[in-house]
Amino acid sequence: MKLSVLVSGSGTNLQEIIDATQDGRLPNTEIIKVIADRECYALERAGIAHIPYQMIPRGKDFQSQLLQAIPSESDYIVLAGFLSILAPEFIQKWEGKIINIHPSLLPKYGGKGMYGIHVHRAVIENEEKESGATVHFVTEGIDEGEILLQEALEIPKNTTAQNLANKVHEVEYRILISALQQLEK
Numbered sequence: 001m002k003l004s005v006l007v008s009g010s011g012t013n014l015q016e017i018i019d020a021t022q023d024g025r026l027p028n029t030e031i032i033k034v035i036a037d038r039e040c041y042a043l044e045r046a047g048i049a050h051i052p053y054q055m056i057p058r059g060k061d062f063q064s065q066l067l068q069a070i071p072s073e074s075d076y077i078v079l080a081g082f083l084s085i086l087a088p089e090f091i092q093k094w095e096g097k098i099i100n101i102h103p104s105l106l107p108k109y110g111g112k113g114m115y116g117i118h119v120h121r122a123v124i125e126n127e128e129k130e131s132g133a134t135v136h137f138v139t140e141g142i143d144e145g146e147i148l149l150q151e152a153l154e155i156p157k158n159t160t161a162q163n164l165a166n167k168v169h170e171v172e173y174r175i176l177i178s179a180l181q182q183l184e185k
């Protein structure tokens with residue numbers, strides 16, 4: 001299974017996939033390209049792992065360059081902390097082949113503006129009892145595609161958004177690899 005992985009940040013989810021391809025959890029998976037929409041540590045992780053990578057700055061022609069940058073032999077495109085919204089043409093071309101990891105129990109806390117720490121702040125402000133992470137297929141509606149896997153966790157009392165983010169990250173790593181194992185079969 002050949003993956004292209006899109007990133008914008010520190011890339012710990014990317015690292016988890018890299019590790020899983022090397023330690024036997026994803027024996028038939030190869031990351032063939034990492035693409036970022038900004039300078040970020042995730043690109044260094046790709047370099048260290050000898051995976052081809054490319055940075056496409058946001059701005060004029062971003063969407064067409066992004067579409068061109070995806071190797072045609074990719075079986076799936078993984079959004080691993082990718083902060084740009086994909087154009088409808090992109091999603092139509094790769095329909096059913098794009099998956100995203102989101103740090104909440106979708107459909108709760110999804111949609112525009114709901115990313116990163118904003119999600120966890122909102123969850124805590126609303127005094128939710130549980131949160132979690134979701135791996136889903138990407139469609140044109142933001143965070144609305146079919147759910148592949150979801151796992152919940154109980155929110156400790158008096159926790160901070162950052163602590164919750166750390167806990168949710170652990171869930172993300174687990175379900176992202178499980179989802180890829182499902183797709184690998």
Ligand code: GRF
Nearest residue numbers: 009010011012013081101103
């Ligand atoms: C994760 O919380 C992911 O769910 C969200 O962006 C964050 C990326 O973290 N979409 P990292 O770059 O993989 O460390």
